[in-house]
Amino acid sequence: MRSRNGNNSISFSICSIILFSSLALNAGEYLISYRYVVKDAILYNEALFVAKAMKRCDGIPQTAIELETNSSSDLKKIITENSDEFIDYIHKLGMHVKHSDVTINAQYKSTTILTLKTTCFKVDFNDNFARITPLK
């Protein structure tokens, strides 16, 4: 049976090892949201927001995606370069669909909004690729 102080030192050392290893891998947590509006079957507006998380995210890691970095550590740039792949992946994660249409005197108008609500992603930057894992 170890003392309390002994246990604390062990847990502290484990935490520090995890911290340093994550820093060595250059990992970070980012908040990403995506939204686009389709009006009368025409794409009207599309917005992808990427921001570094200011607080630590909690959640279980989900299915990850790996994107080529080309030696860059700027997530926004990486996503822009692989936008099609990343947006397809976002669709798979789940999109909130909000649709409304109105027919006034037989004239039809419709608006569809697809949204990925702000989600925390853990991003591990390596030499050639970035591993992006959503935390839910």
Add this chain to the structure above:
Amino acid sequence: MKRVISSSIFVALITTMFTGCSMFAKESSSKESGVPAPVEINKSTVNGATGNNEISSLTDSSNEPLLTKENKIVITVLGQGVAPVNTVSPAQAYAMAKRAAIADGYRLIAEKVKGVRVEGDDLIKNMMVKRSTIRTTVDTMIKNANVIETTFKDGLCEVEMEIIVFHSQFAQ
């Protein structure tokens, strides 16, 4: 002479009777053979309700598949999107039309899975309809929908999308 005439009339009656019966019999048999076989509803299409042309599964509720623990339902829809007029290149037009078509596909899936809220308003003044309004809304979350096929022709992009619905996803 009278006997001959009466016998001939009798024979003629008998023959007409027989031929008539046989003719009727032929007609009835031809009618039986000419009646087309009852149209069979394609079970594979009923299994997965499609986006636009699945009227049979909508009208006949007895053929609609039920979501049980044993089976799954495949929902297939066809989303349509149009390229904007002021695009820089055909590639941009394609990308934007495809995005719009995917949104339409998601909306169709949402309509099938969750349902549609419909509101109607008619304004009648002096016994005349002044304004008729129909509003429909869909609000839900869709996950794991797949794009099966994409076609782009004459500025119209069509995206065939599919989602597999399992019982466990709805189990409380």
